[in-house]
Amino acid sequence: MSHNLPDRLVRTVQTLLACTMLLGSYAGAAEKLAHVTILATGGTIAGSGASSTTTVGYTAATVGVDTLIKAVPELSKVAQVKGEQVFQIASENMTNEHWLTLAKRVNTLLAQPDVDGIVITHGTDTLEETAYFLDLTVKSRKPVVVVGAMRPGTALSADGPINLYNAVLLAASKEAVGKGVLVALNDQIHSARDVSKTNTSTPDSFKTPELGLLGYIQGSKPYFYRASTRKHTADTEFDVSRLASLPQVDIxxxxxxxxxxxxxxxxxxxxxxxxHAGVGDGSLAATVKTALVAARKQGVVIVRASRVGQGILARNGEANDDELDFVAADTLSAQKARILLMLALTRTSDTKAIQQMFYTY
Structure with missing residues (x-):
């Protein structure tokens, strides 16, 4: 080439070829990144306060998903990210209808070959409930990670950006495949079934005190140390694809x-x-026991849970569940027992079958 073209032209052609090869390598690297869709529902992670020191008394659900993504440019290094605003609410306003809409959207997206994982941004007040509902209704082994923040994005010590980064990193990882719906906050990984919000305002609020967290995120890498033994996601019997509502279950x-x-x-x-979130091991006060028995005779399914927050609810312990035809909640909190019972009632009203579900999921 140099014998037929001026040296300057040769150098220009060589530079263009080098740039083309470099761009190609960048494109190839980007193509290898997992495709993660962020579904935004509002909450504190999308909230704003009156000043940089406002960490309580702020307004939730004011920031859209595009702004959330732009605030964390590092996301582009760990995944190819798309955003979708599903709802824009404070999570205390989450309803059964919201859950059904969200579960159906997640299942639709995960069925697509160009979606490798889902991140759901959510208010922390009911985050554990939404996560468990999805754990029972998502029909895929692809990662689904629910994430929130304890402080609004306008605060000096906002935890939302790093939580979002970790959640996307986790949803894009092979390590998270088949682990069920996960909750990622404060550099920790929890299972949707067992995690609870334990503090009104501190960043370390989400914990699994007795059964333990699943792992950590450190140095842009997830580390798993255990997995839940209960069935979840693709292995459950619950199908919400055609449901427009859920049975009424109250606490x-x-x-x-x-x-x-x-x-x-x-x-x-x-x-x-x-x-019934009873005291201790789900004990029943005499005044309430009579009403519960009457309700059961009317066809209402009764589940005994505990307000304590930890431990196994012993069947036939503080009440003769066999005789009363009640169901024991196992280790589920009252709010999570409500979710499982709602879904169970879409399948059966047989208490023996429902009890087995509580031991399975």
């Missing part, structure tokens, strides 16, 4: 001097199931 809380007024009102309002 009754146990406490000293409790009466049957709230329980009776819920049954009269059409509850198909009641979760």
């Amino acid at each position: 009754v809380y146990g406490y000293a001097n409790v009466g049957p007024v709230a329980l009776n009102a819920l049954v009269a309002a059409g509850a198909k199931g009641i979760i």
Whole structure:
């Protein structure tokens, strides 16, 4: 080439060829990155405060998904990211209808070959409930990670950006495949079934105190140390694809001097199931036990849970569940027992079958 072209032209051609090869290598590297879709639902991670020191009393769900993504440019290094605004609400306003919409959208996206994982940004107040609902209804082994923040993005110590980065990293990882729906906050990985919000405001609020977290995210890499043994996602029997609503299931809380007024009102309002969050090992006060027995005779499914927050609810322990035809919640919190019972009632009203579900999921 140099014998036929001026040296300057030769150098220009060589530079162009080198640039083309470099761009090709960049394109190839980008193509190898996993495709992750972020579904935004609002919450504190999308919130804003009056000043940089406002960490309580802020307004949730004010920032859109595109702005969330732009605030963390490092995401482009770990995945090819797309965003979609599904809802824009504070999570205390999450409803059964929101859950059904979200689960259907997640299943639609994960069925596409160009989606490798899903991240859902969510308010922390009901994050554990949404995560468990998805753990029971997502029909894919691809990673689904639910993430939130305890402080708004305008705060000096905002935890949202690093939480979002870690969640996308986790959803893009091969290590997360088949692990069920995961919750990622504070550099920790938790299972949707077992995690709970444990503090009103601190960044380390999400914990799995007795059963333990699944792993950590450190140095832009997930490390798993255990996995849940309960069935989830693709291995569950629950199909929400054609459901427009869920059966009404409500929670009754146990406490000293409790009466049957709230329980009776819920049954009269059409509850198909009641979760009784009793004291201790799900003990039943005499005043409430009579009302629960009456409700069961009317066809309402009763699940005994505990307000304690940890431990196995012993079947036939503080009540004769066999005789009363009640269901024991196993280790599920009252709010998660409600979710499983709602889905169970879309399949059966047989209490023995429902009890087996509580031991399976």
